[in-house]
Amino acid sequence: MKRVFSGVQPTGNIHIGNYLGALKQFVQLQEENDAIYCIVDEHAITVPQDPKLLRQHILDVAALYMAVGVDPKKAIIFVQSDVPGHAELNWILTCNSYTGELSRMTQFKQKSKGRESAPTGLFTYPVLMAADILLYDTDIVPVGNDQKQHIELTRDIALRINNKYGETFVVPEGQFVKSGARVMSLDDPTSKMSKSAENPHSRISLLDEPSKIKKSIMKSTTDSEGVIRFDVENKPGISNLLSIYSAFSGETIEELVAKYDGQGYGTLKKDLVEVTINALTPVQERYKEIRNSQELIDVLKDGADRANAIAEKTMKRVKDRFGLGL
Ligand code: TYM
Numbered sequence: 001m002k003r004v005f006s007g008v009q010p011t012g013n014i015h016i017g018n019y020l021g022a023l024k025q026f027v028q029l030q031e032e033n034d035a036i037y038c039i040v041d042e043h044a045i046t047v048p049q050d051p052k053l054l055r056q057h058i059l060d061v062a063a064l065y066m067a068v069g070v071d072p073k074k075a076i077i078f079v080q081s082d083v084p085g086h087a088e089l090n091w092i093l094t095c096n097s098y099t100g101e102l103s104r105m106t107q108f109k110q111k112s113k114g115r116e117s118a119p120t121g122l123f124t125y126p127v128l129m130a131a132d133i134l135l136y137d138t139d140i141v142p143v144g145n146d147q148k149q150h151i152e153l154t155r156d157i158a159l160r161i162n163n164k165y166g167e168t169f170v171v172p173e174g175q176f177v178k179s180g181a182r183v184m185s186l187d188d189p190t191s192k193m194s195k196s197a198e199n200p201h202s203r204i205s206l207l208d209e210p211s212k213i214k215k216s217i218m219k220s221t222t223d224s225e226g227v228i229r230f231d232v233e234n235k236p237g238i239s240n241l242l243s244i245y246s247a248f249s250g251e252t253i254e255e256l257v258a259k260y261d262g263q264g265y266g267t268l269k270k271d272l273v274e275v276t277i278n279a280l281t282p283v284q285e286r287y288k289e290i291r292n293s294q295e296l297i298d299v300l301k302d303g304a305d306r307a308n309a310i311a312e313k314t315m316k317r318v319k320d321r322f323g324l325g326l
Contacts, residue, residue, distance in 0.1 A: 004029045004030075004138065005132065006022060006142050007043070008040065009044045010040070010060065010061045013196075014060070016183060016203070016244065016280075021145070021177065035075035038307075072303065077303045083311050085308070085312065086131050096160060101153060126150045127157070129147075130150075130153060135310075137310075186202050187201055188202065189220075189236035189240045201215065214273045230253050244272065249275050
């Protein structure tokens with residue numbers, strides 16, 4: 001059995017990009033692997049958070065994991081800060097990473113743009129992510145395309161330490177889906193769909209009402225050609241809608257292009273509204289049942305115990321390699 005590990009930040013507005021790029025894979029991968037899914041609250045505080053809201057968002061994401069189909073009998077679900085090994089390993093990895101490689105991370109460059117000085121946590125964010133992954137001897141990391149560079153850095157750090165201190169870490173691989181690995185924003189299809197974009201119509205959140213979903217899709221930015229074909233460079237809007245459609249319905253892009261041959265954008269959008277609402281309605285129903293339940297708290301407590309047991313073993317091994325402690 002392979003070890004699978006991934007995480008999502010508890011920052012609200014979990015959207016269909018997060019679902020199609022990552023969460024959907026979580027559900028598939030729990031079947032034949034030893035899967036661990038984390039709510040990465042320590043990553044969330046790299047930018048300012050309202051403490052009360054953060055607590056709520058942790059439970060929101062945990063409930064969404066279960067609502068989309070992550071099964072606590074098959075996978076461990078837990079909160080990052082409940083396992084001290086993450087912060088502990090983070091420091092050891094920080095001492096084995098370089099300012100040069102961290103300066104090249106595109107996410108840091110974007111988030112620190114225009115600032116004379118940025119929070120250190122934003123800069124070292126990818127090292128904490130490497131700690132998350134390496135702490136569990138992870139083989140596979142299911143994520144969206146935007147995390148590719150972070151996974152590469154994780155591999156580099158693991159290999160560097162293995163070379164210097166002897167076999168210490170499993171070197172992980174990222175796993176990306178075909179359709180949905182990079183869902184683009186609906187109002188500007190040249191940038192990725194994001195939780196933090198100001199315009200709520202730029203994204204479809206998993207908990208959006210049907211009327212909101214309809215509005216966001218119907219007003220999404222397309223082009224004036226009027227022909228439905230997949231061409232990311234020249235038709236980013238239509239290509240994005242086709243990718244989302246394909247990821248939700250399971251039909252290939254080619255099948256969809258053939259199906260909508262000669263039809264207008266309005267028809268494609270209307271059908272996509274239906275496909276999206278049909279996919280999200282059961283998730284929303286299950287979410288409502290779980291979100292305020294004792295079951296959710298019990299799952300997270302049990303998950304933290306199980307994650308801690310694995311993390312403690314790794315930390316013992318790592319400390320031995322580095323000559324830390326007695
Ligand atoms: P986060 O919380 O920003 O996003 C969670 C997951 O959703 C994917 N994603 C997308 N996929 C497709 N299209 C999009 N528009 C889109 N936007 C986001 C992300 O790639 C991610 O898989 N650094 C991570 C969290 C993290 C993590 C980890 C992941 C911390 N430690 C260890 C894996 C392993 C992040 O900020 O994801």
